[in-house]
Amino acid sequence: MPKPIIPGLLASLLAAPAFAAPAEEGSGGMPQFDFENVAASQVFWLMISFGLLYLLMRAMLPKVAGVAETRANTIGGDLDAADKARLDADTKQEAYEASLASSRARAQGLIADAKAEAAKANEARMAEADKAAQARLAAAEEELNAAREKALGKLDAIAADATKDIVEKLTGTRPADDKAAAAVASARV
Amino acid sequence: MASPLEQFEIKPVYPIEVSGYDLSFTNASAFMIGALVLIWLFMFLGMRKAELVPGRWQSAVESIYDFVHGMVDQNIGPKGKKYVPFIFTLFMFILVANVAGLLPYSFTVTSHLAVTFAFAALIFVMCIIIGIARHGIHWFSYFLPPGTPLWLVPLMIFIEIVSFLSRPITLSVRLFANMTAGHILLKVFAGFVISLGLAGGIWSVVAVLPLIMNVALYALELLVAVVQAYVFALLATIYLNDSINLEH
Numbered sequence: 001m002p003k004p005i006i007p008g009l010l011a012s013l014l015a016a017p018a019f020a021a022p023a024e025e026g027s028g029g030m031p032q033f034d035f036e037n038v039a040a041s042q043v044f045w046l047m048i049s050f051g052l053l054y055l056l057m058r059a060m061l062p063k064v065a066g067v068a069e070t071r072a073n074t075i076g077g078d079l080d081a082a083d084k085a086r087l088d089a090d091t092k093q094e095a096y097e098a099s100l101a102s103s104r105a106r107a108q109g110l111i112a113d114a115k116a117e118a119a120k121a122n123e124a125r126m127a128e129a130d131k132a133a134q135a136r137l138a139a140a141e142e143e144l145n146a147a148r149e150k151a152l153g154k155l156d157a158i159a160a161d162a163t164k165d166i167v168e169k170l171t172g173t174r175p176a177d178d179k180a181a182a183a184v185a186s187a188r189v
Numbered sequence: 190m191a192s193p194l195e196q197f198e199i200k201p202v203y204p205i206e207v208s209g210y211d212l213s214f215t216n217a218s219a220f221m222i223g224a225l226v227l228i229w230l231f232m233f234l235g236m237r238k239a240e241l242v243p244g245r246w247q248s249a250v251e252s253i254y255d256f257v258h259g260m261v262d263q264n265i266g267p268k269g270k271k272y273v274p275f276i277f278t279l280f281m282f283i284l285v286a287n288v289a290g291l292l293p294y295s296f297t298v299t300s301h302l303a304v305t306f307a308f309a310a311l312i313f314v315m316c317i318i319i320g321i322a323r324h325g326i327h328w329f330s331y332f333l334p335p336g337t338p339l340w341l342v343p344l345m346i347f348i349e350i351v352s353f354l355s356r357p358i359t360l361s362v363r364l365f366a367n368m369t370a371g372h373i374l375l376k377v378f379a380g381f382v383i384s385l386g387l388a389g390g391i392w393s394v395v396a397v398l399p400l401i402m403n404v405a406l407y408a409l410e411l412l413v414a415v416v417q418a419y420v421f422a423l424l425a426t427i428y429l430n431d432s433i434n435l436e437h
Contacts, residue, residue: 029194030194031194031197032302032303032365033302038217040210040211041205041215041218042301042303043304043307045215045221046221046308047214049222050308053225053278055219057228057274060232060233063236063239063275066239067236067247074241117283
């Protein structure tokens, strides 16, 4: 069975491209070279379709180019706006930082003032308190002195009384008040 | 078995004849109009909302536009802005025609020399008109590169004129040959798959090989379809640049 196949195949291969004549056309070979019959109609319809397509494209392409341009402009504009916004933000931040620094300095000044005032007031009150304490100390000392004086005075009387008692016990006679006082005074020194 | 050339046949759908010329609406015309509608829909639906933050579709439209605009800007410079719609249309039309031609049962508009040559001739004529309109008679100095020694002048002028005149031929044949050759190859290998598969026995198994080949070829043809559209548009841009910016 395979015997007749190969020659048949080869024959069809060899015959096909070069020599096979289209059934309808009288002339052999490729339809492309049959210009008399194919050229006019093809060129005519090519002119119509290509010409129409050219007109359509000439009308449509500016829109395509326009979209690309609009896009480029929009992106450029957006970038510019972003740049401007960033610059704006930068200046605003600088201003903010400057005002922050100045208010911090003012606050520091106020604190220092308040501290100084408070210290002054403190000192004044301390001085006053000191003075009051001093005065009270002096008064207390005076009182103490007076009490001591008084106590000392009473000591003389007690000593005279004791002298009188002692003398009375020893001698049986009670010396006079002024004598006893004189004796006490002479014994103390 | 159908010939691999059958796919290139022009079949009239609606016969039209104007003063002896056959201007019938054919399968080729249908695919040209189809490409026109597809590209228009792609552009229209993609740019319907034209938002600042593009969706997927709009991104696709914009990236193709950026691609073409970048190509024109790089090769021509600011003076080329006027020609962006033309190059864009050219690129899109050839790209869609090439890729649509790879669909099964479809017709490849760009596999016909008449079509590719019409494009190349249009670019050729544009180059001459733009060159003369911009530079007047001075444009013809294009054919004499600066700094040519006097004794070489005739030869250089001859070479430059020949290379200028051959532009439309190379430009049109490159696209035509690429598309035609690829499509013939695809059909030939597909034919192998069918005949081997029908042969039965061990041959049916062997048929897998041309099938694999066809898959690989199809991937290559997809690449070729895109690359050739790019090459055509790029060369058109470079040729236009020669007329817009005279180097001397």
